[in-house]
Amino acid sequence: MVRDAAAAAPERITLCAGADGEQLSCAQLDARTRALAAAFVERGVQAGDRVAVLGRTGVEWALVDLAALAIGAVVVPVYPTSSDAQIAHILSDSGAVCFAAETEHDAARLTAAGARTVWNFTELATWSEGDEDGELDTRIAAVRADDHAMIVYTSGTTGPAKGCILTHRNMFAAAANTVLQTGDMFGGGERGQAVTVHALPLAHVFGQTILFACLIGGTRTHLLPAIPDLVPVLPRVRPTLLALVPYALEKIRKAARGLLEADAEEEAVRQGIAILRGQTAPGQPAGPVVDLLGGRLTHVISGGASLDTTTAGFFAAFGLHILNCYGMTETATAVTVNEPRTNRLETVGRPIPGTTVAIADDGEVLIKGANVTPGYWGAAADKTPIDRDGWLHTGDIGELDTDGYLRITGRSKEILVTSGGKNVAPTPLEDRLRLHPLVSNCIVLGDGRVFICALLTLDADRWAAWRQAAGASADRDDPRLRHELQIAVDDANTLVSRAESIREYRVVDGDFTVEAGLLTSSLKLRRAAIENTYLTEIGDMYAARV
Incomplete structure (x- = not known):
């Protein structure tokens, strides 16, 4: 190429x-x-x-x-x-x-x-x-x-x-x-x-596949060391497209908040979702958020994790459409992607050419195609994710609509099953919680327990600013902080039924980091490691409800 x-x-x-x-x-x-x-x-x-x-x-x-x-x-x-x-x-x-x-x-x-x-x-x-x-x-x-x-x-x-x-x-x-x-x-x-x-x-x-796609497509590609370097260069480079993970989109959305008047974010989400659902015709967006994005940005391919619908709506109000995609390492990260002309909200698009997607009887997403790995190397060489019929078993749970769009509803290894038998997908709740300005990261728990709970970490800069405004004596037990975070929890709970909702939460010290062994290198939660690290806090939450 x-x-x-x-x-x-x-x-x-x-x-x-x-x-x-x-x-x-x-x-x-x-x-x-x-x-x-x-x-x-x-x-x-x-x-x-x-x-x-x-x-x-x-x-x-x-x-x-x-x-x-x-x-x-x-x-x-x-x-x-x-x-x-x-x-x-x-x-x-x-x-x-x-x-x-x-x-x-x-x-x-x-x-x-x-x-x-x-x-x-x-x-x-x-x-x-x-x-x-x-x-x-x-x-x-x-x-x-x-x-x-x-x-x-x-x-x-x-x-x-x-x-x-x-x-x-x-x-x-x-x-x-x-x-x-x-x-x-x-x-x-x-x-x-x-x-x-x-x-x-x-x-x-994901980064490799996007690099090669840019070379094949003829894109002028400015390479940056890391996501935190992105926002300051957007007005200078003026990109027409980006490929990002939801974490980066959430950071850009939080940066854009400082450019908006009170209640403007909520109105943007409402307008954007109406646009994405075809209920409202898109206008000619302008203003400081469009300038922040460089003025020419129209599409972002988003992959690597789930994206909260409100984030897609927020950006659509400013002329930026998020094309959710789906893939995994074993498929060179590309299985499905939404198309600019037929972008469908709350799906990850249709299979790319040459790829077939099927849904097993238990809901697992299965894949065939030229993008599928021949297998593993080294110590894992005797393992295979491919069955005797040639289907790659993803471990993800999903469904296909009548037009062939894939919707991912959970991951089989991450689905929480409460002691009452209720299946709960934690990622939508986590995605929504992370959108609150004070929340850096979070994990939703409850497997085998009587109800769902969450651990939250605070964004260091936002927390410092909040404390300065609230008074030097403010700490993590401050009722005012509790009120702020309860707003985030209540908002997340609007996504689910009462049985799936978060009943208790705790703010924990520090953050979930790669260095602490609590995130993978691609910033996914190491759920078992986090639970083991915060056993005391988790135990306190359930004890408080007994």
Whole structure:
């Protein structure tokens, strides 16, 4: 795809470092990729060698990615937020023999985990080996669609992460068919070249698939290290599309609140949902929120977790439509995505071309397609999520409507069953709770218990500002804080029946973090770990109701 783009549009800008950094044309990206690939060959990187890469999203990461894949090496992405134990597990299980890191600190962490020589991104940028004997083209030509491209380690919410094998066919099918499903969104069409800011981690398969979709579609892609860097650059880059996780959309929504008058957010949600349901025609949005988004942003692909409907409604009021999608590591993150012209609220869209979705008798979502993994690597090589009929079992619970739109209703391993036999999906409640300005994160509990409860953590900055306004003596037991948070709980409870509602909650110290082992690297809750950490607080909630 890099070489094809260089031949078709050599001068078109394709990858950019941040908002104002280096810009690479298609021809320059091709030349840089070939130079680095030739340098890898010169230094003995063989087809099938696992190349572990630790670093934040950036042009250098993308170049390592493309160069390694071009010569048949296998990329093993490593999150910068991974613990030392997780890094050691990934390096050992993958059998990585080559290593690249963004910073000296990252390199030291790889070395401590057993890596030998670690190449620094800055060092790699200076490599420009020739290819006098033509071996590079031979290596590139030898790569086949079903060769391994990546080993991506799953989040590991319930145990050690499994290395999921993704082939070149898997990655291309996911990325190219996402571009095909979404019309001219990645290309830009009559509006000119599409522009995006890519802040998703390239250590996650969602970030990888979106990178490749941008390269295939011809999107001008500004690469940023992380989601927290996103909001300040939107007015400067003026993107036409984004791909984000709901957590990032929630952060942008909270930032936009400061630009609105009282009650304007609630009115925006009402108007936006009416637009999404076809009850109201969209207008010509303008104002500070549109300016915050850059003035040209019309669509966001949202994946990786569920998104609260009110967030979709809020952004629709300002001309931004959220295209919910669905996937998992085992499908190169792409199974379904909503289309710009037929976006359907509260669904994750229809299957991308070449993918089939079915619902098992027990409600589990099943998948077939060219995007489906051939299996796992290393210690998990004897496990398979694919049954004898070729269906991938996702573990997610869903339903298909008469038009083929998929709706995810829960995850089989996360469904809570109260002692009264009531099945409760915790994620919609959690999504809504996190929208309150004071709430940083939360978990809904109640499996095997008589009622549903929740643990909340406070946003440090918002909590500090609230305390300053309320008085220095204010603490987590302050009745005024309790009143504020009860508003969030009551709002979440409007989504469910009385039997599914949150009856008690507690505010706990600190936050749920990757470093504390309470979140996965992709920011999913490690439910068992959180429950074990806060056993006392959970016990107090249930004791209070006895």
